[in-house]
Amino acid sequence: MKVKFDAAPVLRKLSRYGDLREEDLRALRSLLEEFGRLRGTREQIGACEDGPCGIRFVLSGWACRYKSLEDGRRQIVAFLLPGEVCDVCHSGISPTDSAMATLTPVVFSEVPQGRFEALLHDFPTIARALWRETAIDMSIQREWTLNVGQRHAYERLAHLLCEIFLRLNQAGLTSGITCEFPMTQCDLADATGLSVVHVNRTLQELRSENLISLQGKTLSVPNLQRLQSAALFDTAYLYPAAADARA
Amino acid sequence: MKVKFDAAPVLRKLSRYGDLREEDLRALRSLLEEFGRLRGTREQIGACEDGPCGIRFVLSGWACRYKSLEDGRRQIVAFLLPGEVCDVCHSGISPTDSAMATLTPVVFSEVPQGRFEALLHDFPTIARALWRETAIDMSIQREWTLNVGQRHAYERLAHLLCEIFLRLNQAGLTSGITCEFPMTQCDLADATGLSVVHVNRTLQELRSENLISLQGKTLSVPNLQRLQSAALFDTAYLYPAAADARA
DNA sequence: CGTCAGGTTGATGCCATTCAACTTAGGTGG
DNA sequence: CCACCTAAGTTGAATGGCATCAACCTGACG
Numbered sequence: 001m002k003v004k005f006d007a008a009p010v011l012r013k014l015s016r017y018g019d020l021r022e023e024d025l026r027a028l029r030s031l032l033e034e035f036g037r038l039r040g041t042r043e044q045i046g047a048c049e050d051g052p053c054g055i056r057f058v059l060s061g062w063a064c065r066y067k068s069l070e071d072g073r074r075q076i077v078a079f080l081l082p083g084e085v086c087d088v089c090h091s092g093i094s095p096t097d098s099a100m101a102t103l104t105p106v107v108f109s110e111v112p113q114g115r116f117e118a119l120l121h122d123f124p125t126i127a128r129a130l131w132r133e134t135a136i137d138m139s140i141q142r143e144w145t146l147n148v149g150q151r152h153a154y155e156r157l158a159h160l161l162c163e164i165f166l167r168l169n170q171a172g173l174t175s176g177i178t179c180e181f182p183m184t185q186c187d188l189a190d191a192t193g194l195s196v197v198h199v200n201r202t203l204q205e206l207r208s209e210n211l212i213s214l215q216g217k218t219l220s221v222p223n224l225q226r227l228q229s230a231a232l233f234d235t236a237y238l239y240p241a242a243a244d245a246r247a
Numbered sequence: 248m249k250v251k252f253d254a255a256p257v258l259r260k261l262s263r264y265g266d267l268r269e270e271d272l273r274a275l276r277s278l279l280e281e282f283g284r285l286r287g288t289r290e291q292i293g294a295c296e297d298g299p300c301g302i303r304f305v306l307s308g309w310a311c312r313y314k315s316l317e318d319g320r321r322q323i324v325a326f327l328l329p330g331e332v333c334d335v336c337h338s339g340i341s342p343t344d345s346a347m348a349t350l351t352p353v354v355f356s357e358v359p360q361g362r363f364e365a366l367l368h369d370f371p372t373i374a375r376a377l378w379r380e381t382a383i384d385m386s387i388q389r390e391w392t393l394n395v396g397q398r399h400a401y402e403r404l405a406h407l408l409c410e411i412f413l414r415l416n417q418a419g420l421t422s423g424i425t426c427e428f429p430m431t432q433c434d435l436a437d438a439t440g441l442s443v444v445h446v447n448r449t450l451q452e453l454r455s456e457n458l459i460s461l462q463g464k465t466l467s468v469p470n471l472q473r474l475q476s477a478a479l480f481d482t483a484y485l486y487p488a489a490a491d492a493r494a
Numbered sequence: 495c496g497t498c499a500g501g502t503t504g505a506t507g508c509c510a511t512t513c514a515a516c517t518t519a520g521g522t523g524g
Numbered sequence: 525c526c527a528c529c530t531a532a533g534t535t536g537a538a539t540g541g542c543a544t545c546a547a548c549c550t551g552a553c554g
Contacts, residue, residue, distance in 0.1 A: 184533085
């Protein structure tokens with residue numbers, strides 16, 4: 001059966017980074033929907049079988065990028081949420097640098113390099129928006145370094161939950177104080193550099209102080225302010241600079 | 248007195264990422280030398296006084312990018328070594344996201360946004376090379392997340408020293424098994440997320456096993472292979488993908 | 495020769511890991 | 525519809541890696 005590929009989350013997200021006109025949106029949408037693909041839960045994305053890889057976008061579902069050490073230790077270095085681009089910067093890097101995997105069933109697009117470059121050439125507005133999203137990705141990666149390097153377990157988890165909630169919110173995927181949250185505690189451990197056991201206990205702490213409620217696959221944040229201050233969270237890193245005078 | 252701004256390290260480094268012709272090099276060099284600047288040890292780079300900021304390159308000396316928490320905890324998220332670009336991706340991000348400071352006296356160039364964009368437009372080869380360097384920077388940032396998230400103190404420090412040695416080597420700044428190493432143990436602590444005391448002890452361990460020798464401002468790595476394996480170091484993340492067939 | 499930044503050392507304690515067992519929930523086949 | 529199975533979550537106890545605190549040492553420099 002033919003799946004409906006819905007590019008809306010990507011368009012919504014990218015619109016945050018530039019004033020995309022109708023024609024920009026249409027061009028991008030049709031390209032994304034042309035190259036839609038599917039993956040199940042806990043599958044690899046971008047393994048060799050795929051042949052020469054292109055630019056990927058997550059249309060729905062959650063994925064992550066991770067790196068591993070020889071002995072099996074694993075670090076999730078980024079989450080890829082609906083609407084987000086996977087790796088504008090990634091072509092040109094040794095593909096063994098890191099790997100991608102899904103956390104849920106995922107619909108994504110993989111646009112061939114050539115087609116995508118043509119698009120960027122024809123629609124410079126899209127190029128500029130994408131450039132900004134890349135800048136934000138870089139900024140997020142720096143924040144993660146700070147997070148695992150300096151924050152204590154309690155702050156660290158709080159920070160991660162804050163970030164995800166806000167990013168989902170940007171994609172229009174929160175409803176009020178709640179959002180879907182399909183990750184396991186094991187994923188949280190790999191992303192924070194903590195042990196599963198300690199993640200479990202720390203989550204209980206956060207729950208007992210009513211900073212979050214997390215059951216089933218649903219996260220609620222009754223008071224975002226309080227969670228942010230528990231996380232020493234500074235929103236600056238998630239948002240582009242205020243109106244940029246330069247062209 | 249007029250300082251000699253030598254753009255050679257930048258040109259050498261960038262040449263690793265693309266086949267720059269004589270004319271590319273000349274154009275870039277003259278731009279870099281036009282906008283040279285100076286800083287002393289432990290000074291800020293890119294504070295407000297500088298006005299609207301441009302694209303920065305380190306010509307000589309060491310600097311770092313860091314982030315801090317409200318209570319003073321500090322994480323160095325990147326080192327900026329001679330020849331490296333500071334932040335292609337950075338315009339468009341809230342400037343409070345992170346800060347830059349020098350570790351030694353530094354000579355750098357700060358090319359105004361407009362002038363630089365013109366250069367990239369006229370010399371697409373430079374643009375492509377710079378794009379790849381940015382991709383590597385991103386890759387390095389991911390590796391740092393892995394480093395502080397998963398590696399033990401011993402591996403972590405070994406890894407950092409390895410990386411710096413290899414990056415200096417790329418810039419032509421090593422001679423044999425030694426290189427300059429102006430960082431304090433305090434800087435190492437901030438970069439690894441360890442305490443100064445523990446850095447000190449771990450360095451002693453590394454020394455006692457002859458993996459490094461570090462005295463004065465000089466680092467020697469008698470056996471890079473051994474240091475790499477102690478660090479669980481995989482060089483893939485530092486290098487661009489093998490010859491890229493696509494245009 | 496005093497001063498100060500950087501480096502070194504020892505003692506102590508906590509945050510987080512590890513190991514191991516147990517519980518719960520969701521899914522599947524008989 | 526229940527029995528089984530497996531992944532995920534939870535709990536307790538013991539260990540240890542690394543932080544913290546507080547001295548003390550060293551060398552560079554004015």
